[in-house]
Amino acid sequence: xxxxRRAAGERVAALFVIxxxxxxxxxxxxxxxxxxxLQIENLKDRSTIELPYQLEFSFDGALGQxxxxxxxxxxxxxxxxxxxxxxxxxxxxxxxxxxxxxPEGYLAQNRITITTDxxxxxDNVPVGSDRQERRGYHELTIILVDAQGRRVxxxxxxxxxxxxxxxx
Numbered sequence: 001x002x003x004x005r006r007a008a009g010e011r012v013a014a015l016f017v018i019x020x021x022x023x024x025x026x027x028x029x030x031x032x033x034x035x036x037x038l039q040i041e042n043l044k045d046r047s048t049i050e051l052p053y054q055l056e057f058s059f060d061g062a063l064g065q066x067x068x069x070x071x072x073x074x075x076x077x078x079x080x081x082x083x084x085x086x087x088x089x090x091x092x093x094x095x096x097x098x099x100x101x102x103p104e105g106y107l108a109q110n111r112i113t114i115t116t117d118x119x120x121x122x123d124n125v126p127v128g129s130d131r132q133e134r135r136g137y138h139e140l141t142i143i144l145v146d147a148q149g150r151r152v153x154x155x156x157x158x159x160x161x162x163x164x165x166x167x168x
Contacts, residue, residue, distance in 0.1 A: 037061045038142050038157035048162045052123035057142055057157055063116060069147040073120050075111035079143045085150045086112050114149055125163055137162055
């Protein structure tokens, strides 16, 4: 029987493994490497912009490869995990309940857009939500999505920005 710090460390490690297995946690879908294929080209972090703003970004890859069909552009939303759809961000919204899901155009009305272009006209930001007020900036995130609007991998381009007259 081992004693001392080494034995205690082994017990802690064993308990951690047991806790992960029993909790149903999974590590699938996680790459554990940085994916820099998406880059925002013309909006530096913490910039002040006027709306509408023509956002430009780049993708060091090709649509149609690796399951990537389009880009998801999110304003003031935390992106879904890999494999989950952009519509899942609104799953608690009554307008998206039922067999048909969200109505046509509803994601875009909520600042969640799917596009195949690497330019995007940013023209819709919320006016001083409580969350945004605490942060002081709006957040823009670009992710990769498949043909069903599900997130592919963990590639992310992210920036924060202010809009005069919108941030109180």
